[in-house]
Structure formats: structure tokens, C-alpha cells
Amino acid sequence: MRYRVRNKEGETVNNNVAVKKKGGVKGFFKKVYKYRAFLLMLLPAVVYTLIFAYYPMTGIVLAFKKYTYAGGIWGSAWNGLNNFKFFFQSGQAGLVTRNTVLYNVAFIIINTVTQIAVAILLTEIHNKHYRKVTQSIMFLPYFISWVIVGVMAFNIFSSDYGFMNRLIVALGGEKITFYTKPEAWPFILVFFNLWKGVGYGSVMYLAAIMGIDTSIYEAAAIDGANVFQRIFKVTIPMIMPTTIILFLLSVGGIFKGNFDMFYNLVGNNGLLYNYTDVIDTLTFRALITNNDFGMSAAIGLFQSVLCFITVVLVNKLVGKYDRDYTLF
Amino acid sequence: MKKNMKKAAALTLSAVMAAGLLTGCGSSDSGASAAKDTSAKDTTANSGAAQSGSENAGGIDLSEHVDLTMYLLGDRTADFDEVYGEINKLLEEKLNCSINVEFLSWGEHDTKYSLLFSGGEDFDLIFTASSWGHYEQTVALGGFYELTEDFIKTYAPEIWETVPELAWSQAKIDGKIYMVPNYQNEFGQDVVAVRGDLMEEYGIKQITNWDELIAFYKACAEHGMYASQGGPWYQYFQSQGLTTTGGAPKSGELVLYNTQDPSDLSFTYLLDWEGFTDYCKQMKELADMGCWSPDVLNANDERQTGLLTGRTAGMIWNLGSCTTYAKQANAENPDWNVTLVDPVSSQPKKVNSYINNGVAINVNSKNPERAMMVLNELYTNPTINDMTRFGIEGKHWEAVGDDQFKVIDESNFGVDSNCNWGWMNETIKRTEFIENRTALDDTHDAMLDAWNNNVKGEHPYDGFNFDSTNVTTQMAAVDAAMTSYYEPLVNGLVDDVDATLEQFRAAMESAGIRDILAEMESQAAAYVAK
Numbered sequence: 001m002r003y004r005v006r007n008k009e010g011e012t013v014n015n016n017v018a019v020k021k022k023g024g025v026k027g028f029f030k031k032v033y034k035y036r037a038f039l040l041m042l043l044p045a046v047v048y049t050l051i052f053a054y055y056p057m058t059g060i061v062l063a064f065k066k067y068t069y070a071g072g073i074w075g076s077a078w079n080g081l082n083n084f085k086f087f088f089q090s091g092q093a094g095l096v097t098r099n100t101v102l103y104n105v106a107f108i109i110i111n112t113v114t115q116i117a118v119a120i121l122l123t124e125i126h127n128k129h130y131r132k133v134t135q136s137i138m139f140l141p142y143f144i145s146w147v148i149v150g151v152m153a154f155n156i157f158s159s160d161y162g163f164m165n166r167l168i169v170a171l172g173g174e175k176i177t178f179y180t181k182p183e184a185w186p187f188i189l190v191f192f193n194l195w196k197g198v199g200y201g202s203v204m205y206l207a208a209i210m211g212i213d214t215s216i217y218e219a220a221a222i223d224g225a226n227v228f229q230r231i232f233k234v235t236i237p238m239i240m241p242t243t244i245i246l247f248l249l250s251v252g253g254i255f256k257g258n259f260d261m262f263y264n265l266v267g268n269n270g271l272l273y274n275y276t277d278v279i280d281t282l283t284f285r286a287l288i289t290n291n292d293f294g295m296s297a298a299i300g301l302f303q304s305v306l307c308f309i310t311v312v313l314v315n316k317l318v319g320k321y322d323r324d325y326t327l328f
Numbered sequence: 329m330k331k332n333m334k335k336a337a338a339l340t341l342s343a344v345m346a347a348g349l350l351t352g353c354g355s356s357d358s359g360a361s362a363a364k365d366t367s368a369k370d371t372t373a374n375s376g377a378a379q380s381g382s383e384n385a386g387g388i389d390l391s392e393h394v395d396l397t398m399y400l401l402g403d404r405t406a407d408f409d410e411v412y413g414e415i416n417k418l419l420e421e422k423l424n425c426s427i428n429v430e431f432l433s434w435g436e437h438d439t440k441y442s443l444l445f446s447g448g449e450d451f452d453l454i455f456t457a458s459s460w461g462h463y464e465q466t467v468a469l470g471g472f473y474e475l476t477e478d479f480i481k482t483y484a485p486e487i488w489e490t491v492p493e494l495a496w497s498q499a500k501i502d503g504k505i506y507m508v509p510n511y512q513n514e515f516g517q518d519v520v521a522v523r524g525d526l527m528e529e530y531g532i533k534q535i536t537n538w539d540e541l542i543a544f545y546k547a548c549a550e551h552g553m554y555a556s557q558g559g560p561w562y563q564y565f566q567s568q569g570l571t572t573t574g575g576a577p578k579s580g581e582l583v584l585y586n587t588q589d590p591s592d593l594s595f596t597y598l599l600d601w602e603g604f605t606d607y608c609k610q611m612k613e614l615a616d617m618g619c620w621s622p623d624v625l626n627a628n629d630e631r632q633t634g635l636l637t638g639r640t641a642g643m644i645w646n647l648g649s650c651t652t653y654a655k656q657a658n659a660e661n662p663d664w665n666v667t668l669v670d671p672v673s674s675q676p677k678k679v680n681s682y683i684n685n686g687v688a689i690n691v692n693s694k695n696p697e698r699a700m701m702v703l704n705e706l707y708t709n710p711t712i713n714d715m716t717r718f719g720i721e722g723k724h725w726e727a728v729g730d731d732q733f734k735v736i737d738e739s740n741f742g743v744d745s746n747c748n749w750g751w752m753n754e755t756i757k758r759t760e761f762i763e764n765r766t767a768l769d770d771t772h773d774a775m776l777d778a779w780n781n782n783v784k785g786e787h788p789y790d791g792f793n794f795d796s797t798n799v800t801t802q803m804a805a806v807d808a809a810m811t812s813y814y815e816p817l818v819n820g821l822v823d824d825v826d827a828t829l830e831q832f833r834a835a836m837e838s839a840g841i842r843d844i845l846a847e848m849e850s851q852a853a854a855y856v857a858k
Contacts, residue, residue, distance in 0.1 A: 068470045089805040179625065269626050290807075
């Protein structure tokens with residue numbers, strides 16, 4: 001086994017700790033016995049992962065089968081790549097894949113930046129009560145389901161009774177029919193996603209900031225650093241590892257559209273699809289009437305494979321910058 | 329300090345991981361343990377036929393008590409369990425069994441219906457219906473027990489006598505029957521419930537055809553009133569004698585046929601038909617005038633909301649629902665004078681396909697025979713049939729003569745609102761006795777009489793149901809691509825009708841609509857030949 005550890009100077013050192021091969025199998029059991037306490041502690045996690053992450057993965061075969069109730073997952077006939085066909089044949093594959101990725105990129109960038117900013121601002125607030133109240137209020141939208149958010153959005157943007165249009169008319173403007181204006185929707189979607197996620201997301205960064213050794217700030221203060229220098233020279237570099245790990249985790253879902261959000265905000269409004277249709281909503285529409293499990297499994301597999309490739313690539317790129325920041 | 333930081337990073341990370349795992353659990357493992365044991369339960373009823381004395385007239389062994397489960401659609405009403413408790417008493421006595429009823433609510437049945445089968449749920453009877461009630465899809469995936477003629481005659485002889493030949497042939501898929509269709513003459517055509525006071529105000533005397541309907545829409549817009557909750561698409565093609573084709577994409581709307589002319593065996597694909605272009609252009613004009621809200625595609629309002637809240641001047645729905653809500657609107661606003669109009673009055677009326685409601689047996693049912701016998705009771709035993717329709721006599725309703733009923737208390741059970749539509753039986757169906765008749769009741773009865781006297785002739789395609797198993801890929805692709813264009817066009821909400829139609833056409837071609845049409849032609853030819 002190869003471990004990377006940092007020595008006292010903070011340089012990366014590679015240690016080859018591979019235990020010398022001592023009598024093959026025998027040595028293995030010896031080691032098992034030696035580390036039995038650790039292995040026992042590890043066991044629940046391994047079992048959990050096997051049951052909930054690896055066992056369901058066998059369902060992937062469904063993507064290549066013509067599913068029937070009688071045959072079940074294993075007994076149904078093989079179907080080759082036919083289950084993937086409808087997606088590309090619909091003529092929307094390119095559009096929805098592009099939309100999915102672009103939305104996710106926008107979400108990742110905007111959410112990360114805002115969440116970090118909010119976390120830093122919160123730590124800079126010294127009035128404890130004010131800080132707690134602010135944080136709770138920002139956290140609250142996270143608990144509101146997308147169904148409710150969809151209704152709220154309709155009441156804000158509807159042209160007959162919507163809050164926005166009432167406001168615009170009251171100010172002497174002309175009504176805007178948001179539900180026939182696709183261009184407006186990227187902004188609306190990004191806004192709602194941010195509004196809903198910022199409080200929750202900033203908790204991670206808050207924890208990271210809390211973990212920074214206060215002696216660094218003291219040293220910085222003695223050296224005469226002002227607030228901005230403290231933020232940009234100390235806080236942000238120190239939470240970089242957390243940021244990158246969270247970033248990599250979100251990149252892992254870059255080909256997956258948040259169905260709840262898109263479906264509840266956009267619904268069946270075809271007028272907006274050029275700007276709002278994502279892989280998941282397209283699949284939903286295609287299969288809601290004929291309930292083909294094979295086809296939905298195929299699209300799930302398609303998304304997962306693309307996500308997997310992206311994560312590996314991005315992880316590699318991050319590794320080029322600094323090996324310590326990689327996920328694996 | 330580095331250590332501290334690493335610790336913090338590790339902590340946050342583990343928190344994230346935990347959260348990830350937890351949410352990961354929720355992701356669907358679609359149909360993990362599928363129904364496998366289709367074999368093991370052939371004949372429980374026929375074994376040991378001559379055991380004890382509890383046999384019914386047909387000589388079928390009923391000695392073993394069984395509990396059956398039935399799935400219905402909708403929501404459980406307050407008195408539902410009480411009513412079915414009474415029904416169970418009768419079933420215990422007669423068939424030595426009881427039924428337990430589960431509901432799939434309106435919101436969830438689209439997604440959960442198939443999960444009942446893929447998840448291996450243990451149940452016996454289930455409501456089904458062509459297209460909207462998942463009949464064809466479930467048959468395609470092998471979810472229903474095949475009902476052979478012998479099986480029906482043995483276990484449900486009265487059903488076999490009641491249900492007309494045409495209904496059975498409509499239920500056939502690939503020559504086999506998988507559901508018991510309901511038997512009632514439901515008219516498949518919608519009418520418009522419309523505000524009488526506004527018609528008078530706008531100077532509209534009558535609405536009996538398309539032009540008068542459009543004139544009414546325009547008059548509404550001119551007076552700053554919405555006419556309805558979207559474009560009157562069905563009224564347009566129905567006024568030209570066309571109707572939807574069973575099993576075709578988008579509930580049959582993408583491919584129409586001329587139901588008024590039995591000799592016309594051609595299908596009309598919307599995008600090859602200039603009528604659709606004409607309609608879309610008219611709708612664009614109406615939508616731009618403000619005949620309905622520009623938000624119709626997103627408004628999740630129920631169909632009656634517009635009329636009842638006074639936001640629209642009319643509501644398009646079937647005759648029964650229009651009457652119900654017109655009454656409600658009149659009761660709440662006596663000056664509205666809501667009445668019923670038929671904008672396609674010139675056309676003879678089409679009776680809904682009998683498989684628009686029905687009941688099927690789960691292929692994995694342990695007691696299909698007993699299930700069929702229960703269905704026979706629900707369908708043909710007047711006492712039980714009445715109970716499922718109206719509730720308990722004396723509490724919810726009372727009989728008026730042999731063929732009428734009067735409502736006592738509709739609040740906790742309702743009339744025909746407990747998914748009893750699968751065993752509607754024209755031969756024993758009671759009609760409502762109305763004491764204080766209003767002008768609306770007269771209009772309703774006059775309209776129904778006119779329709780009953782003007783039922784259209786049988787068209788070969790009326791019982792035809794397209795089976796999409798061979799073109800599932802194309803169907804899915806068409807469904808996926810369609811919504812971007814179809815609803816906006818039908819409701820006149822696009823900027824440029826011709827350009828959108830062109831895109832729509834191209835999208836359908838690449839999705840494989842021609843394969844679907846070709847398959848449909850060949851199936852239809854085979855169907856007509858039979």
C-alpha cells in the first residue's frame with residue numbers, strides 16, 4: 001500500500017509501507033487477526049455500502065432488457081441497445097443534455113460562490129442573536145418542497161393574478177407574460193435554486209471556517225491585515241480543500257437534472273422547453289404513458305456513465321493542480 | 329493548525345457523505361423484486377370439488393374462505409368502509425369471501441399503478457380503463473390474467489349475458505380478453521356549460537355550431553372576460569366528424585379518423601391535415617385577443633375552477649360534469665343562469681367505448697376464480713351494484729320505484745364517485761329522481777334525449793385499439809418531442825404558427841411517426857378484416 005503523508009514542513013512524501021510478503025495466506029489471516037478491532041468497526045459501513053450502493057447496481061441489466069412483469073428483472077428477454085434509441089430519436093437529446101449541463105454548471109458556480117460569501121459574512125457578524133436568526137431564515141427555504149415552490153412561483157409570475165404583474169401594472173408598466181417567455185426562465189430557475197439551497201449549503205463552509213485555527217487570524221491582525229485581507233488571504237485559502245471536495249461531489253451529478261425543480265416550476269408548458277427541458281423531464285414525458293422500465297433504466301445509465309466520466313476527468317484536472325485536493 | 333483544518337474538512341466531508349447516502353436511499357430501484365411466481369396458483373377452486381356442502385349453483389367449491397384485495401382509483405370517501413362492510417356481509421354469505429379495497433389516488437395512480445405489478449403486490453382485482461386507466465400498457469407488460477370465454481361463462485355467467493359482444497371485442501388485445509368492460513352508454517362528446525347572463529349581455533342567442541362558438545369566444549374577449557381554460561380543440565375536429573384513435577399517441581389525438589362515415593377507413597395524421605393548420609391559426613387569433621389566460625399551460629386548475637370562480641364564462645366537459653357544476657354555480661350565484669350548449673349539435677353522437685371503464689384480475693392473483701365471482705356480484709347483483717353507486721339505502725339514498733333513486737345525503741359517499749365505474753350496468757342502472765326541476769334539468773334532459781335519438785352508426789374503427797408494442801421506441805420518442813409543440817399550438821400560444829408547425833412536423837418525422845402510422849394501418853387492416 002502506498003500512503004501519502006505530509007511531513008512537518010508540509011511537503012508531500014511518499015512512504016512505501018507495503019508490509020513484506022510474509023507467507024501469503026497465512027500472513028493475511030494474521031493481519032486480519034491483528035487488526036480485528038478496526039475491521040469490526042469497518043464492517044457496518046461495508047455492509048451498508050454493499051447493500052445500498054452495490055447490490056441495487058445489478059439493476060443496470062434492466063437497461064438492456066425488454067421488461068415484462070412476468071419475467072421480472074432477470075427473466076425478461078435481452079433487448080440490446082434498443083432502450084436507448086428513443087432518447088436520441090426524439091431529436092431533443094442534444095438540447096436537453098446541453099440544458100442539463102449548462103444549468104448544473106450555473107447552479108454549481110453561483111451556489112458555491114454565494115454559499116461561501118454567505119458563510120464568510122455570517123462569521124463576520126458578531127451579534128450572536130442576529131447571526132442565528134439570519135442563518136435560520138436562510139436555512140428555512142431548504143425545507144419547502146418544490147411543489148410548494150412551484151405554486152409560489154405561479155403566484156408570483158402568473159399574468160392574471162401574479163404579484164410581479166400586479167406590481168408592474170401598478171407602477172404603470174406593461175404586463176409580462178412570463179409563462180410564454182422562455183428567455184426569463186434560466187434566471188428564474190437559477191434564482192429559486194439559489195434561494196432554496198444557499199442556507200443549507202453555507203453550513204458546510206461555516207463549519208470549515210470554524211475549523212480554521214484562530215491563531216492565524218491573530219497573527220494576521222498583528223501583521224496589520226484588514227478585514228478584506230483577512231478574508232482573501234486567510235479564510236478563502238484555508239477553506240479551499242472543502243470547497244474543492246464539495247465542488248467535485250456536485251460535478252458528480254452534472255448530467256442529472258433536478259426533476260422536482262424543473263417539473264414543478266415549468267410543468268407541461270412546451271413553450272418554455274427550449275430553455276428549460278432537461279434529461280429527466282424529457283424522460284418523464286416520454287415514459288409516463290407507457291411505463292417502460294427498461295427505457296428509464298437506460299437513461300439513468302446514460303446519465304450515470306457520463307457523470308462518472310466527468311468526475312474522473314475533473315478529479316484528474318484537480319490532481320494536476322494539487323494532488324491533495326483530489327477525491328480519489 | 330493544519331491538523332485542525334484537516335479535522336474540520338474531514339468532519340464536513342463526513343457530514344456531506346452521510347447526507348449523500350441518506351438522499352441516495354431515496355432514489356428509485358425500480359421494480360426490484362418483480363413478480364415471479366406466476367405458476368403456482370392454478371386451481372384452488374377446482375381441487376377437492378366434493379368436500380363440504382358450501383357450493384353455489386354452478387357447483388363451484390366455496391368451502392375455503394378467502395380474503396380478496398381490490399385496487400380502485402381515487403380517494404376513499406368518509407363512509408366508504410361502512411358501505412363496503414355491508415357489501416362484505418352479503419359476499420360472505422353468498423361466496424364465503426370478503427374484499428378489502430385499497431385506493432390509488434388521482435395524483436399517484438400514473439406512477440404507482442405499474443409498481444403494484446412490478447413490486448409483486450398481493451391483490452386480486454383492479455380497476456382499469458383503455459388508455460387513461462393503463463389497460464394496454466399493463467397488458468403489454470403481462471400484468472393481467474387472461475379471461476377466456478370458458479372462464480367468464482363458468483365464474484361470471486351473468487356478466488357474460490349482460491355485456492354486449494361489441495364490448496368484449498373492444499377489450500380484446502391480440503385476440504385475448506383481459507378486462508371486464510363496463511356496460512353503459514356514455515356519450516364521448518363534451519358540451520359547454522356557459523353563463524346565460526353573459527350570453528344575453530353579449531347578444532349571443534345560441535351556440536350550436538363552430539362559428540357560433542367562436543363568435544361567443546370573441547364576444548367574451550371583447551368584454552374582457554375569459555371564455556374558457558384553453559382552446560376548444562375537440563369541438564373543432566368533432567364538428568368535422570372526426571374523433572380520436574384508440575391507442576394512438578397523446579390519448580389518440582395525434583391520429584384521427586372519420587367516425588361519422590363507416591366507409592371511410594383512412595386515418596388523419598394531424599400534421600398532414602390542413603384542418604389542423606386552420607385550427608391553429610384561428611386559435612392564435614383567439615389567444616391574442618385574450619379569450620383565455622396566457623398561463624393556461626401552467627395553471628393546474630381543475631376544469632371547473634374557471635367557471636365556478638367567475639374567471640371564465642364557460643367550461644368544457646362531459647354532459648354529466650357540466651350539469652353538476654352548472655348546478656353548483658347556479659346555486660352559488662343565482663343570477664348567472666348557467667346553461668348547457670352543444671357546439672357540435674349537428675353531428676350524430678358517438679357512444680364511448682365500453683372499455684373506457686372496466687375491471688381486470690391480477691395475473692398473480694391467488695384466487696382469480698373467486699375474484700371473478702365477486703366481480704359478477706358487483707356487476708349484476710342489483711342490491712350490491714346500487715350500494716357501490718349510492719351507498720346505504722336509507723342513509724345515503726332511497727329508492728324511487730324500481731329504476732330511480734333519490735339522494736338523501738351526498739356528502740360522505742356521493743353518487744357514482746367511488747370508482748364503481750368498472751361495473752356500471754345499463755340493464756340495472758337507476759336514474760336520478762329530481763324533485764324541484766329547474767330550467768337546467770330540462771335542458772339536460774332535452775339534450776340527452778336528442779342525443780339518444782341521434783346515436784351515430786357503428787364505424788369499424790370504434791372498437792379498434794392500437795397496440796404499440798412493436799413501436800415502443802417511436803412512441804416514446806414521439807411523446808417526448810410532442811409536448812414542446814402540441815399544447816402551445818392547440819392553445820394558440822405560439823408566435824408563428826407556420827414555423828412551429830414546420831418544426832413540429834420535422835420533430836415527428838425524426839421521432840419515427842411514419843413507422844407508427846404504418847404499423848397502425850396494418851393493424852387496422854387486420855382488425856377490419858376479422
